[in-house]
Amino acid sequence: MNAPSTGPGKSEELGNLVARPIADKHQTPGAMSTGLIDDLNDNVTNLDNPTDLNLIPSRSPLFHCPKCRKTFASRFGCGVHVRKNACSMDSYCKEKHDHQLVELDVETMAVALEWFHSQEHDRFFCKESCRPSLRIFRCSQRTKKTSRVVKHTKKIYDCSAKIIFRQATLCQCEDTTTEICRNEKPRVLIYGCLSHCHPIERKNIRLSKVTKDHALNLLQSGLRHGVIIEKYFAPINDEPDHKLVVPADLYRIEKTANLHGYDHKLSEVANVSAMLLTPSFLAFNFGEKFSKTGFPHGLQDKLVETSGSFLLCYASEPMLQRFQRHPTVVAIDGTHGTNASKFIMISINVFGPRGEGIPVFQCLVQSENQAVFSVALQVLKSKVPHACAQVKILLSDTSHSFINAWRDAINSNVLWSVCHWHLEKSWTRKFTHNDMLNDIKGLRQIGGQDQFTTELLRIQTK
Structure with a gap:
């Protein structure tokens, strides 16, 4: 089938046929915009050449506001926007107070959220709407539209402070004199008012994401709660707009970040298996009720024989390194009732250069049984045999289980020194x-x- 021929005299007529329906769609009845037809006819430059047919607009044109550069699908919508002065910053907040207005535009919603958290606005604002193209944050002490009964002791206000993230298409044209946009780009508008209509009480301020991330980094580095609060989050009277960090906050951050090693989203078997797969756990046996089937290959190598008794051995790489640096004298003691099953935590300590005790090996057992503790000492000997051979003195309580197990598993010539506190305690009873x-x-x-x-x-x- 042959295509219809297009002569030189029919080019202008075809261009008008293309432009006229598009122009009629966006104008008031009884009027014809010759400027719009001329603009569209300029795009249909050479219809004598069939390759230029792709220059015909395939969608309706966009109209932009000359002030805020926001685009609209119709001239009528753009006109309403301009007449109402909707792009004025005064329209963001109608309350009669000192406004702290914000007006920005960024590339994506992720960049907008990064700005929101970097400015620590999450101390005073909470999320109200979270659609992909629209996010609204309002004052965290504002009354909510809900039928739930609010506590009488909770102070709530009809606060107008809000921040809005809205996806929109903005004009990127250099020439703003024309009303038609030929170069648009999707952006995210950030606008709103940050001023509250009520006093901000320090106890009602929330922890910001910046503060939580800082506290999480300190917790991951191994610092204790007291040190973190005293050194990094000490109360400062001249900063009333910051919430005080208390130990309960650090506990919640630890639990949320799963720093204790237990993931509540997984089963107990999966949590225990993940814990035992870490290199710091050296050996284990769960006792009489223990089933050996279905364990990963990495755990089968850590399984030891204890004749039906529970045993769990732990020693991190820094602990073993400290043992190798100070191996002459070791102290062994057991802490009773460490869990609901009343198990005993046996710790092996060495003495540092200042005389303080440093733990180098720990094991959890059901009782201070010599045979089970001998198995634990054999695990320690397999990791650091040279350090174990250099031990000359063993300090422990009056029980013979520790010294007999050490002499049986490692060195029979080690000297036994009894702790005077345990010795005096035994004398007082006798x-x-x-x-x-x-x-x-x-x-x-x-x-x-x-x-x-x-x-x-x-x-x-x-």
């Missing part, structure tokens, strides 16, 4: 006479072996 108890306590102050033997014989013959 001796009821104060004179006898004081004489025995005095033996700790004797340095020479001969003098110690003489004083001990004197106490025994009394």
Whole structure:
């Protein structure tokens, strides 16, 4: 089928046929905009050449406001916008107070949210609408349109402060004298009023995202709650527009960020498996009710035999490095009742250059059983055999379980030193006479072996 021929005299006629329906769609009845037809006819430059047919507009033209550059699909809508002076900043807030107006435009909604959080506006504003193309933030103490009963003790106000993010198409034309936009670009408008119609009480201010991120970084670095509050979030009287950070806030940040290692979105088996897969957990066995099937390959290598007793061994890489730097004297003690099952946490400590105790190995057991603790010491020996061989003195309580397990698993020639606090506690339970108890306590102050033997014989013959 042959295409109809287009002669030189028919080019202008075809251009008018294309432009006329588009012009009729956007003008008032009984009037014809010759300027619009001329503008559209300029686009249909050469219809004698079939390749120029793609220059014919495929959609309705856009009209822009000469002041705010916002575009509209019709001349009527643009005219209403201009007559109402809708782009004036006075239209953002009708309240009679000192306005703190904001008017910006950014590329995307993500950039707008980044600006919102960087300015810490989330201290006073909460989200009201969260559609993809429109987001509205209003005062967090504003009355909400809800049927729910509000507590009488809660102060609420009819506050007009708000921030609006709205996606719109803005004109990018250099020439603003014409009403038709030929170069538009999608942008996100940020506008509103930041002034509140009520006093801001410090107790009602919320923590900003900037503050939460800073606190999270400090918590991830290992600092304690007291140090974080004292050093980084100390109360400052000259900043009444900032909320005070309290330990409860840090706890909620820890829980939200899953810093304690337990993800509430996963099952208990998945949480335990993820925890045991970390390199710091060296070995485990869950005891008699423990099923060995269905474990990942990485966990099967950490499974040890304990004859039906519970065992969980832990030592991070920095802990093992400290053990290698100070291996001469170790202290072992158990903390009873550490969980609901009344398990015992056994800690192995070394003494640093200033004499303070430094933990280098920990294990959770059901009881201070020599056989189970020997298995834990064998795990420690497999990680740092050279440091274990250099231990000369072992300090512990009066129980023989720790020293016997160490001599059985690592070194039979290690010297045993009993902690004087545990020794005095044992003496107090066994001796009821104060004179006898004081004489025995005095033996700790004797340095020479001969003098110690003489004083001990004197106490025994009394």
